[in-house]
Amino acid sequence: MPKVTAQHLMEQFHLELVNQDDDINYRPITTSDISRPGIEMAGYFTYYPAKRLQLLGKTELTFFSELSEDEKDDRMQRLCTYDTPGIIISRNLEVPEQLMQAARDVGVPILRADLSTTRLSSQLTTYLESKLAPMTAIHGVLIDIYGIGVLITGSSGVGKSETALDLVRRGHRLVADDSVEIHQEHDNMLIGKSPELIRHLLEIRGLGIINVMTLFGAGSVRNFKRIGLAIHLELWDENKTYDRLGLTEDEMKIFDTQVPKMTVPVRPGRNLAVIIEVAAMNFRLKRMGINAAQQFSDRLTDVIEEGDQDEF
CATH class of the missing domain: 3.40.50.300 (P-loop containing nucleotide triphosphate hydrolases)
Structure with missing residues (x-):
């Protein structure tokens, strides 16, 4: 199986790297499944698929903006793990400071695209299925x-x-x-x-x-x-x-x-x-x-x- 990382996605889809390259660990992406952590934003992390790419769109970030400061810190710290290969923000939305700090602590790359969330998810899934196929x-x-x-x-x-x-x-x-x-x-x-x-x-x-x-x-x-x-x-x-x-x-x-x-x-x-x-x-x-x-x-x-x- 070929090795695919967030760096390959940056080159393929012309994604913007938001955080500093020196703080990033480009972990291998092992599955073509994309996660939209909506329920995780509400605090339920029991079945959180940490090894998948995490895609945050307008719905997730709007809900996140309504949380308290303590809840915001907690959600982003639990979202960013040492297994997470990358977090992608769609629609060129603003990246929350809590996400920047949590990603910096564990070396998760944060990428940003100008595509809509649904279209970006479809393109990423198709690309990863092709690259990660047996x-x-x-x-x-x-x-x-x-x-x-x-x-x-x-x-x-x-x-x-x-x-x-x-x-x-x-x-x-x-x-x-x-x-x-x-x-x-x-x-x-x-x-x-x-x-x-x-x-x-x-x-x-x-x-x-x-x-x-x-x-x-x-x-x-x-x-x-x-x-x-x-x-x-x-x-x-x-x-x-x-x-x-x-x-x-x-x-x-x-x-x-x-x-x-x-x-x-x-x-x-x-x-x-x-x-x-x-x-x-x-x-x-x-x-x-x-x-x-x-x-x-x-x-x-x-x-x-x-x-x-x-x-x-």
């Missing part, structure tokens, strides 16, 4: 084919990159080659992208490294894509029985998400790019409720049943 790396190729993110895996030398090059020539878009970084940003949503070092690059044996964007244009690449289908390439095994109808559906588990998986045998004479392209189109049809294999099976069942009735 991540893994898989050896393979990720291609955007007709809007479907297709993850192509297989042993080294089986022809993944060559197939990707052929797909790019056919108008599809490369996301990553060789190493695919996969983030689970939401339940059942896997986002794949390329490491920065090899972004837009393809390695073709005998040819070397090529820059896909330079050769085929900006429309031939994209920086990230949701993974919808996994296709595993393997050398043809004469002793193995491969699915010929497409009725059985295999799955590949990444984190807690099951991704539909197909196994495509590789041997001379097979056009893998066309096969994978058709597999992506057929996958789209299945999601629309059109399953050619099931339709064939139903027709075959009807013919068999009609034949049995004719015998009687």
Whole structure:
């Protein structure tokens, strides 16, 4: 998990640092949840989520302004802990002196933004969910084919990159080659992208490294894509029985998400790019409720049943 601190939020959202940088301890932000401590302003800290970013808006600060001086000191001292990664003030509101003093004592950064509280909360949550999402790396190729993110895996030398090059020539878009970084940003949503070092690059044996964007244009690449289908390439095994109808559906588990998986045998004479392209189109049809294999099976069942009735 990458390390995210209040300093990263300052750079990303152009937030103003209110207190002195020398007094600040930039603690890591470990959750994308944002806390609006309204009930804490009323004095209830039993379930106070101290490790979350604290967002104070007009409602919280207006209520705070009506408290007595002793209550103000108490609330802010309990709000600022050694676990709190940061406190953000929205709408460019004035920062209470009690908050400044309490934050100074424990080194909590106080940031200020000119956005509304709701909009700022939404933007912060989206950014943190992306940055703090679980991540893994898989050896393979990720291609955007007709809007479907297709993850192509297989042993080294089986022809993944060559197939990707052929797909790019056919108008599809490369996301990553060789190493695919996969983030689970939401339940059942896997986002794949390329490491920065090899972004837009393809390695073709005998040819070397090529820059896909330079050769085929900006429309031939994209920086990230949701993974919808996994296709595993393997050398043809004469002793193995491969699915010929497409009725059985295999799955590949990444984190807690099951991704539909197909196994495509590789041997001379097979056009893998066309096969994978058709597999992506057929996958789209299945999601629309059109399953050619099931339709064939139903027709075959009807013919068999009609034949049995004719015998009687």
